[in-house]
Amino acid sequence: MTTLTHDTAVRSRLRSGLLFALLSASSFGLSGPLARGLMNAGWTSAAAVAVRVxxxxxxxxxxxxxxxxxDWKPVRENMKLLVAYGLLAVAGTQLTFFNAVAHMEVGVALLVEFTAPIAVVGWLWLNKGEKPGALTVFGAVLGLLGLVLVLDLVSGLSATGVGLLWALGSMVGAAFYFVLSAHGGEAVPGTVLAAGGLLIGGLALLAVGAIGILPLRMTTNPVVFQDFTVAWWIPLLVLGVVTGALSYVSGIAATRRLGSRLASFVALSEVLAALIFAWLLLGEAPGLIQLFGGALILAGVIIVRLGEPALTEAG
Structure with missing residues (x-):
């Protein structure tokens, strides 16, 4: 009876973790098309992200x-975690990605950034001795191949050395997002980690903009999407509540249930979600090769899950 109860708890934890991970990836995927609408209306990308955060x-x-x-003791005792999350997982990832796309194609920068799961696997191997199995490696390769197809990079890649360095920085930031999200456990509730990290990251982005590293420009122009036009504050509100608050809280919840390695691979579905939302909001219809790439990503995630060690109740 005890074994059955434990197995049920583990399966429930896995199911809820996967649901949280997919919710987070979908929410993050919506941010790009919404931000594109704001940028078409005159916002800079840095301003949209800073306000969103x-x-x-x-x-x-x-x-x-x-x-x-x-009881603010958990905050005081874990201030280093909150600062690291805000500066590395939030502000650092955004800053390095924006600088990357200034020197290279967005698709190539995304491809480099979304190699973060490999960095997570490497960190767990070197730091905790968690050597990936054959299924994990095969699933990783399949997922990354699908990513290349979804981003439609089969026609060739081009990038500068400076751009690649910035893109690698965004990959490191994304890897920190998964590793740091798994930390804290019961000591720091997920909502507290997300709220504190987002506040610190947002203030850091404003500071970077204030000294001129990133341009901050906002407008009140209407925002035009494929079949409708809305007031500027509507996509901004969705960016903050759905693609900001909901995505980070659900991402932390997912990582604490699945572990940073599996959660990072499920997050590859964010690119597929972004493709679908871009189709619905911007009229950018995906091609067959991109849909096939999305199927490969999902297959890769399933294979990585099969290659993961059994989850325990502690996570």
Missing amino acids: LLAAAVLAPFAAIQLRG
Whole structure:
């Protein structure tokens, strides 16, 4: 009876972890098309992201305060984790990615950034001795091949050395996102980690913009999508609440249930989600080769899951 109860708990943890991971990937995938609409209306990408991150922090702050119940000890004792999450997983990833796309194609920069699961696998191997099995390696290769097809890079790649360095920086930031999201456990509730990290990251992005590294420009022009036009604040609100608050909280919840390695591979589905949302909002219909690439990504995630060690109740 005890074994059955344990197995049921583990399966429930796996199911909820996968659902949280897919919710996070889908939410993150919506951010690109919404931000494109704002940028077409005159916003700079840095301004859209900074407002998105700070709005998400404001949305999560009351929930984080409720979870803390007036006890700020977890925040004080884990301030290094919150600062690292904010500067590396939030601000650092955004800053390096924006600098990368200034020197190379967006698709190539995305491809480099989304090799983060391999960095996570390598870190776990070197730091914790968790050597990947054959299924994990095969699933990783399949997922990355699907990523190349989804980004439609089969026609050739071009990039500068500076651009590649910035893109590698964004890959490291993305890897930190998964590794740091798995930390804290019961010591730092996921909402507290997300709210604190987003606030720190948002303030860092504003500081970077203030000194001129990233341009910050906002407008109140209407935002035009494929079949409709909305006021500027509507996509901004969705960016903050859905692609900011919801995506980071669900991402942390997923990583704490699945582990940083499996969660990072499920996150590859973000690119497929972005493709679908771009189709619906911007009229950018995917080709057959991109849909096939999406199928490979999903197959790779399943194979990586099969290659993972059995989950325990502790995660």
